[in-house]
Amino acid sequence: MTSDVLPGPVQETGEIFDVTRLGEYTQFTVVAPGVARGFKPGQFVAIAVGGRDTSMLLRRSFALYGVQPGAEFAGTIQFVVAAKGGGTEWLLRRQIGDTLDLVGPLGVPFPLPRASVPAVLVGGGYGTAPLLPLAQVLLAQGSDVEMIVGAATASRLFGEMQAKRIIGKVTVTTDDGTAGQRGWVTDPLPSAIERLGAEIVYACGPMGMLRAVGEVAGAHAIPAQVAVEESMACGIGVCMTCVLPVRDGDGVSRFVRSCVEGPVFDAGRIRWADVGTVPADLFGADGN
Amino acid sequence: MGTPTVDISTSLASFELPNPVLTASGCAAAGRELSPFFDVAELGGIVTKSIMMKPRSGRSTPRMAETPSGMLNSIGLQGPGVDSFIEHDLKWLHESGARTVVSIAGHNTDEFVALARRLYDQPMDLLEVNISCPNVENRGQVFACDAIAATRVISAVRRAANPNVPIFAKLTPDVTDIGYIARAVAEAGADGISLINTLLGLVIDLDTLRPALGGVTGGLSGPAIRPVALRCVWQVHQAVPHLPLLGMGGIKTGKDALQFILAGASAVSVGTAVFHDPTAPIRIIAELSDELAARGFSSLRDAIGFAHLSSEQQAAYFAAQTAVPVGR
Ligand SMILES: Cc1cc2nc3c(=O)[nH]c(=O)nc-3n(C[C@H](O)[C@H](O)[C@H](O)COP(=O)(O)O)c2cc1C
Numbered sequence: 080m081t082s083d084v085l086p087g088p089v090q091e092t093g094e095i096f097d098v099t100r101l102g103e104y105t106q107f108t109v110v111a112p113g114v115a116r117g118f119k120p121g122q123f124v125a126i127a128v129g130g131r132d133t134s135m136l137l138r139r140s141f142a143l144y145g146v147q148p149g150a151e152f153a154g155t156i157q158f159v160v161a162a163k164g165g166g167t168e169w170l171l172r173r174q175i176g177d178t179l180d181l182v183g184p185l186g187v188p189f190p191l192p193r194a195s196v197p198a199v200l201v202g203g204g205y206g207t208a209p210l211l212p213l214a215q216v217l218l219a220q221g222s223d224v225e226m227i228v229g230a231a232t233a234s235r236l237f238g239e240m241q242a243k244r245i246i247g248k249v250t251v252t253t254d255d256g257t258a259g260q261r262g263w264v265t266d267p268l269p270s271a272i273e274r275l276g277a278e279i280v281y282a283c284g285p286m287g288m289l290r291a292v293g294e295v296a297g298a299h300a301i302p303a304q305v306a307v308e309e310s311m312a313c314g315i316g317v318c319m320t321c322v323l324p325v326r327d328g329d330g331v332s333r334f335v336r337s338c339v340e341g342p343v344f345d346a347g348r349i350r351w352a353d354v355g356t357v358p359a360d361l362f363g364a365d366g367n
Numbered sequence: 368m369g370t371p372t373v374d375i376s377t378s379l380a381s382f383e384l385p386n387p388v389l390t391a392s393g394c395a396a397a398g399r400e401l402s403p404f405f406d407v408a409e410l411g412g413i414v415t416k417s418i419m420m421k422p423r424s425g426r427s428t429p430r431m432a433e434t435p436s437g438m439l440n441s442i443g444l445q446g447p448g449v450d451s452f453i454e455h456d457l458k459w460l461h462e463s464g465a466r467t468v469v470s471i472a473g474h475n476t477d478e479f480v481a482l483a484r485r486l487y488d489q490p491m492d493l494l495e496v497n498i499s500c501p502n503v504e505n506r507g508q509v510f511a512c513d514a515i516a517a518t519r520v521i522s523a524v525r526r527a528a529n530p531n532v533p534i535f536a537k538l539t540p541d542v543t544d545i546g547y548i549a550r551a552v553a554e555a556g557a558d559g560i561s562l563i564n565t566l567l568g569l570v571i572d573l574d575t576l577r578p579a580l581g582g583v584t585g586g587l588s589g590p591a592i593r594p595v596a597l598r599c600v601w602q603v604h605q606a607v608p609h610l611p612l613l614g615m616g617g618i619k620t621g622k623d624a625l626q627f628i629l630a631g632a633s634a635v636s637v638g639t640a641v642f643h644d645p646t647a648p649i650r651i652i653a654e655l656s657d658e659l660a661a662r663g664f665s666s667l668r669d670a671i672g673f674a675h676l677s678s679e680q681q682a683a684y685f686a687a688q689t690a691v692p693v694g695r
């Protein structure tokens with residue numbers, strides 16, 4: 080709908096290089112130099128599932144991390160899969176040496192501050208994945224970074240070891256107290272923001288968590304850039320299934336595609352309370 | 368032994384196409400998002416998402432549910448309105464050299480007429496009149512369910528639109544007798560027929576115990592509907608044999624496309640398959656050409672409606688083909 084220049088995703092067949100179980104998740108490392116080449120943190124890959132004559136037509140989307148652009152060796156990408164239904168179960172049966180049909184990198188990456196600024200990164204469940212390469216980029220810029228990773232229970236935490244290796248300062252929360260402190264990621268967030276003098280929060284995880292993180296950031300008068308997970312049919316911007324009500328700079332709210340205009344949004348612009356409805360003041364609501 | 372080259376050019380009324388594979392309305396936006404994957408000018412054409420006079424937000428989310436070999440969608444014709452469409456999308460398509468089919472949708476006959484007028488001088492090769500979108504509040508808005516309403520829209524659009532641009536009526540399979548509707552729109556002045564639009568469907572979410580889609584019902588598309596689509600093309604070709612048909616519904620491969628051609632389509636649209644494989648339309652051009660060659664057709668035009676011929680008539684065609692040396 081807008082005339083912004085789209086990044087250049089590619090479609091390529093990637094060979095699975097490694098499959099590793101991590102708690103309730105499975106990490107895939109796939110040789111995909113085309114996808115790796117253009118990657119920026121926050122972007123995702125859309126993967127065809129079920130093989131050639133599959134009855135599952137829609138690609139499954141996964142946030143990318145652990146991307147090695149590859150100079151001498153072919154570039155690789157990593158993503159993490161949680162069993163959710165037929166498509167992800169098919170993926171979980173793939174083995175090293177099998178190939179996958181990939182489209183990526185897709186979506187708008189996390190916007191980076193021009194200079195180094197203190198930042199808090201908040202990941203829920205496997206939502207921590209795209210924050211790992213983001214942390215590396217921010218640290219390389221000289222930014223102070225803290226990370227909070229949370230999940231319902233210990234086995235659903237993802238990436239806390241990698242985060243500790245990259246950042247050092249990581250706070251873990253679980254709803255049931257099976258790891259780290261008991262509670263939600265938003266419990267330690269205010270003190271992390273204050274301790275660091277954070278000027279921005281980045282987050283990825285379930286919608287309810289992103290909304291709550293946005294509210295905490297807002298209360299501290301700092302922006303939160305959040306990567307959403309909407310259900311997507313195409314991932315490339317042609318179907319309009321993945322829309323969210325988002326307010327633009329002029330105060331006009333529209334349904335925007337989370338696959339090409341997201342998945343990263345300024346939390347303050349998403350009309351969280353109106354997700355799943357058509358608010359009366361939405362652009363084009365009177366044309367329905 | 369190389370495969371003999373098959374002439375795959377075709378026409379939809381006065382619109383001449385170098386190959387018979389187009390995108391489907393609502394499944395390729397206005398082409399630009401597919402350009403990272405292939406040159407959109409190589410397709411038979413881009414069919415744009417149905418556009419209305421005013422900007423339209425469309426329906427609430429969730430707008431999609433995957434179903435066996437298909438999907439249900441309830442987008443509800445989200446779009447920027449015709450002025451923005453002309454200024455941004457149509458301009459881009461024109462500059463990229465793509466053959467363009469513009470799909471229009473209206474709340475009523477007046478809106479269809481206003482759209483045809485607004486688009487009168489715009490660069491396009493064909494106007495597809497979407498009188499069959501299932502994702503509207505009022506089923507009465509599905510003009511293609513009612514021969515009288517369909518006739519009214521099509522004759523009005525034919526009068527208002529640029530006479531040099533063919534107009535195709537897009538039909539729904541959700542009717543008792545699609546041949547009857549086809550004859551009605553043909554008499555009203557349609558230069559051809561696009562078929563089929565999605566079938567009205569429903570999915571229940573077993574977590575919420577409520578319909579899965581925000582719009583409750585949605586349109587079913589993908590390979591699941593292919594036999595229904597083929598049946599419709601077959602029946603409409605019999606009802607109005609003189610009219611060119613743009614066939615669609617679950618086309619994923621060249622073999623699928625060939626079935627539509629044999630049933631009577633002059634060209635095909637590839638919709639939901641694009642979500643699975645963004646390069647599907649381009650791949651299908653090559654596959655269809657190979658499938659035609661493998662069966663001894665020297666041109667795509669010869670294959671249009673070929674399944675309606677008796678086996679004797681078919682044998683006579685192939686006998687004549689082998690009598691003539693291949694290659695020209
Ligand atoms: C997400 C989606 C949006 C669609 N939007 C439109 C539309 O705006 N106008 C229209 O005439 N058909 C629309 N259709 C219907 C398709 O153009 C096509 O008729 C139908 O999906 C059957 O073809 P397929 O099985 O290849 O997708 C839409 C289909 C889908 C899946």
Ligand code: FES
Pocket residue numbers: 310311312313314315316317318319320321336337338339
């Ligand atoms: S998933 Fe198709 S437009 Fe976003």
